[in-house]
């Protein structure tokens with residue numbers, strides 16, 4: 133399980149390590165040493181390196197790296213933002229060990245360098261950069277040389293992934309102990325370049341005191357919760373997913389979802405749709421079954437069979453009171469529910485009704501899968517814009533709704549009402565194509581049908597969906613995803 137630490141939690145980790153007997157100076161020597169190691173991979177002896185140090189401990193890491201790089205034969209020029217006398221604590225100590233000149237930044241420092249080390253600001257960034265700091269950042273970005281950022285690109289908030297002012301555009305970022313959410317959340321992820329993590333002598337044990345609630349979405353987070361068919365099992369023991377579909381001319385979305393649910397491992401999958409649309413569905417389906425549901429009462433009849441233990445509503449269903457009434461029927465009872473697309477938008481003006489229906493049945497999993505537009509419509513634009521980060525927006529929505537919220541995008545966040553959250557990085561830009569959201573909703577309902585718990589069902593589905601897309605790359609269309617899933621699932625089953 134890979135935890136993500138807010139800058140505050142990282143400060144706690146540093147403090148706990150120091151209380152545990154590792155000095156701050158040892159941590160800084162290890163951090164600066166790791167920076168130097170990364171810098172050496174990008175340069176050869178004799179190459180010129182510019183190291184830009186800020187007034188805090190991030191700058192301290194820069195001083196350590198400078199010393200180590202000179203020892204390794206690099207030609208180092210070091211600039212300090214602020215005065216040497218202004219340095220405090222460990223940063224002052226390591227600055228004292230630096231025997232070279234300490235310059236004031238000038239643009240010519242960047243001429244012909246093989247690497248710029250950005251050690252201006254890290255976890256202590258307290259406000260947007262302005263004045264001299266802002267002009268240094270502009271000069272670094274303008275120079276177009278490779279940049280190695282220490283901890284985070286200066287100007288980026290490691291907790292939120294946002295920059296309120298100027299920010300360094302790094303080629304590579306090295307952070308310490310654990311990544312921070314801002315390394316995965318956009319725009320942070322694209323500003324960091326390649327991210328590596330260095331161990332600096334903080335023991336894993338500190339996590340037991342910190343209890344981080346945000347994680348990288350990767351198999352270690354949910355692998356043990358996945359359901360695999362047992363030798364003595366049968367299709368009914370793998371669950372029965374129901375996808376509620378609409379009119380025939382909108383049957384593509386429910387069909388994509390149903391196929392994905394079957395691939396995800398649901399034992400049976402049925403699409404419920406109006407009688408007049410059934411021939412259209414039937415002409416394109418084989419293993420997926422059909423049931424007639426002309427209206428909410430009809431859906432109630434279909435759901436009278438309690439073996440249908442997970443239901444998806446939304447893809448191709450249409451926005452309006454009819455869809456809201458279908459959702460209401462599906463939400464009566466204990467089965468797991470996924471609400472996507474039109475099923476979310478149908479509650480735009482009456483979100484409290486939806487949240488009350490979700491709350492009415494404790495212990496049942498409801499997963500909501502909005503993209504940012506649907507999220508703003510359901511939870512209010514301010515939930516998105518006023519939250520400090522996308523992660524916090526998803527958490528706030530999960531708390532308000534009592535559901536697991538999958539806030540989709542290139543940096544999809546899965547958040548549970550209990551505060552647990554996972555940020556996804558297993559993705560592909562080629563997923564930005566029609567129908568992929570329907571496939572994701574289908575994978576989630578397929579996982580839920582097999583009895584996988586809501587948070588794990590959603591997080592694993594997001595990962596499987598991204599991994600399938602990554603296998604194809606250019607040319608991907610949503611119809612391809614189903615056929616790509618077995619390879620991804622085989623890898624998970626084998627534990628790789």
Ligand SMILES: NC(=O)C1=CN([C@@H]2O[C@H](COP(=O)(O)OP(=O)(O)OC[C@H]3O[C@@H](n4cnc5c(N)ncnc54)[C@H](OP(=O)(O)O)[C@@H]3O)[C@@H](O)[C@H]2O)[C@@H](O)CC1
Nearest residue numbers: 146159160187188189190253254255256257258259260283
């Ligand atoms: N023991 C440890 O903790 C370890 C920490 N490590 C390293 O330390 C880093 C965190 O160090 P840090 O806490 O000193 O913060 P840092 O990012 O250097 O900046 C603080 C300084 O910047 C200033 N400042 C802030 N915003 C500003 C702005 N907009 N414009 C101008 N100034 C601004 C702020 O001034 P103030 O706000 O007080 O006026 C203060 O002087 C962390 O990222 C990692 O690299 C590693 O060595 C491992 C051990």
Ligand SMILES: [K+]
Nearest residue numbers: 253282284286
């Ligand atoms: K930095």
